[in-house]
Amino acid sequence: MxxxxxxxxxxxxxxxxxxxxxxxxxxxxxxxxxxxxxxxxxxxxxxxxxxxxxxxxxxxxxxxxxxxxxxxxxxxxxxxxxxxxxxxxxxxxxxxxxxxxxxxxxxxxxxxxxxxxxxxxxxxxxxxxxxxxxxxxxxxxxxxxxxxxxxxxxxxxxxxxxxxxxxxxxxxxxxxxxxxxxxxxxxxxxxxxxxxxxLGRFTREEVGRQIAGILDTEPEARQIDCIFERSDGNAFFVEELAVAAHEGCRTGLSDSLRDLLLVRVEALPDSAQRVARVVAEGGSTVEHRLIAAVAGLAEDDLLDALRAAVHANILLPAPDGDGYRFRHSLVREAVSDDLLPGERSRLNRRYAEALDADPTLVPADERVLRLASYWYRAHDAARALPAVLDASVEARHRHAYAEQLRLLERAMELWDAAPEEVRAALRPLACAEARRAYGCDRTAPVLCYLDLLAEAAIAGKLSGERERALKITKRALHLLDEEPEPLRAAWFWTQRSVLIQAQGRGDGWREIGIAQELVRGLPPSHVHAEVLAMAANWAMLHEPGPDAVTAAERAVDYARMVGAADIELNARLTLGGLMVDAGRIDAGLAEMYEVTEAAVARGRSAVVARSHVNLPSALEGIGRSREAVALLRQGIDLTRRMGLVESEAWVWGNLADSLTVLGRWDEAVEAAGRARAVTQAATPLGGAALKCAVIALARGATDAAARLLAEARTAYGTHDPMPQNTLPLALVTLGLAVAEGRLADARAGLLRVLDAGFPPGTQRYAWPLLATAAEAEADARHLPAAEEGRDEILRRLRTAAKSLTTGAPVWVAHDKWVRAELHRAEGHDTPGPWAEAVTAFEALERPYELARLRRRFAEALLATGDEHDRDRARELLRLAHAVAGHLGARPLADAVTLLAQRARLPLGRTAEPLTGPADGLGLTGRERDVLRLVADGRTNRQIAEELFISPKTASVHVSNILTKLGVSGRGEAAAVAHRLGLFPAAEAVTSESSA
The missing domain is CATH 3.40.50 (Rossmann fold)
Structure with missing residues (x-):
């Protein structure tokens, strides 16, 4: 392999x-x-x-x-x-x-x-x-x-x-x-x-071959059996047992394999054994000069001891030639375990003292971390605490936040054991960032225990150890209850808000509210600005509206007062997005573009990431999809270059959204796949799954859509319901229910959404949902089971549509679409409303929606019976069919084809001759269409409406069918059709409602 x-x-x-x-x-x-x-x-x-x-x-x-x-x-x-x-x-x-x-x-x-x-x-x-x-x-x-x-x-x-x-x-x-x-x-x-x-253990035969290779002679069967039984096929133990037996070492035949590992060490001269114990406690590989400093042997004696250990195959020179390591880690572990507790502490102290005296004994990038480990295992809190804190700084510099957290937790453990004078002399370097965050004097010479907790909380958050970080913030807030410090407490509450949301334990608002109360009335500070910015962002995602705008404006003002540049940029980005949602589109976009350019110019990575997520989202929300795609492509390049993995996932997800709207569905699915590949974060994964579900549903893959919808719902969870997640979930849920013929479920889901209402700024999600619901009601107009409750549903839809803003062309177009569908649902399906909706969408770049509307417009035109309208309808159907075919939107393509067949309109190519069980019955093509509807239980008037013919003509066709089939009534004709399997379920008229 x-x-x-x-x-x-x-x-x-x-x-x-x-x-x-x-x-x-x-x-x-x-x-x-x-x-x-x-x-x-x-x-x-x-x-x-x-x-x-x-x-x-x-x-x-x-x-x-x-x-x-x-x-x-x-x-x-x-x-x-x-x-x-x-x-x-x-x-x-x-x-x-x-x-x-x-x-x-x-x-x-x-x-x-x-x-x-x-x-x-x-x-x-x-x-x-x-x-x-x-x-x-x-x-x-x-x-x-x-x-x-x-x-x-x-x-x-x-x-x-x-x-x-x-x-x-x-x-x-x-x-x-x-x-x-x-x-x-x-x-x-x-x-x-x-x-x-x-890699498995050796068989008896393989053990025999190994022994032969080691001893350079064919072993006896008894010896093979004995060593195989003792070693259980472990290659290393086979070697040790074979060598021990060959050298006549009877101790090698003791019951303990651990003793076996020590046999060859104990056979070394005393000085070599001493060096082996030193190397065993020094780490996986120990440098020669460091061994010399710790072993305390004269240079010649040290070299003799090392030579003896190497010749005995206990130690090996390191690959780079600068130190030694045990030939096998099992031997090192056995030697280390054999040390007495006091002996282990003394060796670690000598390692630490040697490094303190001469830092060049080990590579520079390892010195601080190894020194911290040696002092800690020497059980000297006074020396270990500052060393561990220095090591935490080094871990942070390497972005090794998990190791930083472990070191800071070790510092917490050592804190009380270290003398007061040691703690008082500590430099605050390890917690400089936390001190800056909550406004303390970071140049102060004394390190506070709360600083330690703050730094550990940040390290836990950044390393993904959020549960440990939550426990640390809880400990800090407990201490702050005893000795109140509002700024520090507010800062810890903001951290808890972030962690609780990330852990799926709540929406984080309670924690932000407590932080707001703590800073109320205090002078402006970084913490105050951060709390306000977090509150504004939370409101934008959960309760957008005038209050959210006010919060964002206050956050911007406070951040400017205290010189918090990143907080200011983030707050301005939030403000710009809220302005767009409120209808102040030009001003809001200008603010967001300015922030984006400033963040890129200043290299503010976090703001660069967020701006290339939020600004394209705002553009998509007002129908400027192509502009959003261009910015998202830049965002992918920037986030990838900066290594902003989770942000890259959000950018890919938004790109999938815009590509879907533009009719580039295969690219959209690929973009959603890229989002899922680069992150394990729940929300981006949920969004990517939902975007794929939208396309799967439009392509008629209901099973795949249902699976993806379930994935999205699981990823989003129920702990933090945000309209940007819940409304798209509701849209796909409703669409899937309609496609599967579950109108009652679709209505129930719709009513839950309407009862909750649409928060300000959510029209980008609300309009498509209303259009889908209105279309479902219109398609079900002929179903008796759908009559009950229809009027109330239509009334609620009209009321909801009136509550939504139409401040952008895309929202105006959706308003016209919803109104046209409601007219159709009420039985007033005239070409006028559809003409307005089609005209509105023709000015936009949304091919799938336009194709759906053209199909409906064509249907209304055909119902007029006017020959000129038929010509226009044919062109509309041809265009809709071409788009549906290009996108792979099978339900729409089937619906367009069926409508063209009913109206006897070609779609640009000669129809293939129909073959099948009906050929021997002598039915014309039109009579087959009529028989299909008869088999579906339609009356002559309903047949006439479906096929755009008069009721009288429908009656003539029915009479001809009865004669040709040799039956006396419609019921018998339907029975013949079903018995012969003339009309597969996929062609049934009722399937049209799934388009």
Whole structure:
């Protein structure tokens, strides 16, 4: 499988991804080594990185940093060219790409920073692998930090080009039920592009061959049986048992395999055993100079001890030649477990003291994090607390927010144990961003425990650990109840609002309301501006109207007063959108365009993302779809370049909306698919599913539409009902019910929406819903079961239509459409209203809606019986049929075809001769049409209306049919038609109502 993956990658077909699992000692590392050697022989560049275990703390992105460093050694020019222009960002993974950071550097929290780093890493690998086959090996995923797991998942989901093989290994026996790697493996299993390989234990025959290879002689059957039974086929244990037996070491035959792992260590000289214990506690790989500083041996004695350990195959030189590691991690774990508690603490203290004395003993990008781990495991709170806080700053700089959160939680644990003088001397660097957020003096020399909680809450939010972040905010607010600080408390309440919405635990309004009360009457501040901006945005999404506009205006004023540039831009964007919805279209769009240009010019990534979602949405809402598409294309480029993954998903979703309106349905489905591919966030996923459901329904794929509708409903949930979600859901639900002939369900859903009312600014969703409902009522006019309640439904629809604004041409056009459908539903189907609606839509670029209206206009024209109207109707049907065919809108195409057949109008090509059971009956084409309606139970008058003929002519046709069939009445004629299967259900007149 590995060789096949390399072959496929080398051809440039697509990147290959493999997961290699197996228990410790089963041979994963050996298999990787053999594969790497074979890959190099075939001209591939192999970049190997391993997850680092320091205690239980993996270093952020350690395997990727190591692998990229190896790529840089092998392909320095290629990697430099691939990283050009993005060196500072990529330096978070590979510090050598950028110069030293300026002194006193503080990094802003960036919600999209991690995503941007991931996107740049993916593009880097694709570019490097464009010219050379590259094998990227990531070992020991069971030790991977959260950031490494997230980056790997992102790469395997998004890598699309390059001659690249990604191979990751993990210990399957370590993946317990709650292990953090388990959800990632489940997620990757669902990816078509990822293959799993589980490495099993050896059979008895394979064990025999392994022993023969190790001892260079054919073993006895008894020896094979004994070793196979003891090792249970584990390759590493086979080797250890074989060597122990060969060397006559009887201890190797003890009952404990753990003792077996220590046998060869205990056979070393005392100095070598001492060095082994030092290396075991230092991490996966330990640098030579650091070993020397901790072991306390003379240089010659140290070299002799290391040589003895290497010759005994206990230690191996590190691949880069600068340190040592255990040949197998099982041995390292056994040696480490054998240390006494005091011995372990003392070794960690000596590691930490050595690093404090000489920071150059380890690579610069690892020093801070390793020092924090050593001091923590040395159980010295006074030294560990500042070290852990410094490490949290480094993790934040790398956008490794999950690791930052873990370090800050460790700092909380150490806080009370550290002496007061240590806490008083702490610098506030770790919490500079939180201090800026809630208006405190961030240059103050004392770090407050609440600052620590604030920073941890932010890290939890950014890392996706929202439940942990919620608990942290709860703890902070409990402390603030005891010693009130309104600004800090308000800030924590705003964080709770965001987290509660993200967790699906509510709509977040209660929390915003509490924050508003806390800042009321206080001087203007960043917190005050942020609270007002959040309230305005919440109102725009939930309760748009004059109050929301006022809130947005206040947010803009406060943000300007305190110089909060990002908050001001976001508040102005909200204000512009509300102005558009209120009918102040030109002014609102001008505001939104100005904000968008300013955000791009200033590089405000969060505002760039939001502006390229909200502004195109506003344009789409007023019918300027083509303009929206152009802006969305820019948005995709910008969000992708900035690594704004979730924002990119929103942009793709909005693009699907506009492309659907423009009649570019295949492109729309592709755009919705891209939205679903780049994010796991619930709301964008729900929106993408719903957009696909709209197209599936229009194409007659009701099963697919129902499935997609269910997906959307599940994704949106019920915790936060926003009109922009609930109204489109109601529209598709209503349309699906109509298509399936469930008029009662359609009416019930409509009444729920009408009872709730349409909030101001929701006309873009309301008008299509009213048009669909009115069309359903008009189609059901002849159904006796639909008579009850019809008048009330029509009255409610008229009332709702009068309440909606018509301040844009698209809304005017929908108003005319609804009125025309209501006329038809009341039995007054005349060409005039349809002519107005068609004219209004012809000025817009909405081909599907226009085709539907042309079909209805043609139907009204044919009912007049005027020959000139027939000619006009034929042209309208021809145009509608062409659009329906192009879009794949089968229900509309069928309805147009059926109407043309009823009126005996050609649609631009000669009709195929009808063949089937009716051929031998001697019926003309028109008589077949009449018989179909007779079989459907229609009266002569209804037949006349359907076929645009007089009742007298219909009666003549019926008489002729009875004679030709040799039956005495209409009932017998219907029975003959059904018995012969003359008219499949798909051709029944009742199917027209589904169009």
């Amino acid at each position: 590995l060789g096949d993956a390399l072959s496929r990658a080398a051809t440039g077909a697509e990147p290959q991804a493999l997961l290699l699992g197996g228990e410790a000692g089963v041979g994963k590392t050996r298999l990787v080594e053999e594969f790497a050697a074979a890959a190099r022989d075939r001209g591939a560049v192999v970049a190997l990185g391993g997850c680092v275990e320091i205690g239980a703390d993996g270093l952020p992105f350690a395997p990727f940093s190591t692998a990229l460093r190896a790529l840089r050694r092998e392909l320095p020019e290629d990697l430099a060219a691939a990283a050009a222009g993005q060196e500072d960002e990529l330096a978070r993974l590979l510090p050598e790409l950028a110069g030293p950071a300026p002194a006193g550097r503080t990094d802003r929290h960036d919600e999209e920073g991690t995503a941007r780093l991931f996107e740049l890493t993916a593009r880097l690998l694709e570019r490097v692998a464009a010219r050379h086959p590259v094998v990227l090996v990531l070992e020991d995923l069971h030790w991977a930090d959260t950031s490494t797991r997230h980056l790997l998942a992102y790469l395997l989901r998004t890598l699309r080009t390059g001659r690249l093989v990604v191979l990751a290994t993990y210990r399957s026996d370590d993946i317990h039920r709650r292990h953090p790697l388990r959800p990632l493996l489940a997620e990757l299993d669902r990816l078509r592009t990822v293959r799993r390989l589980d």
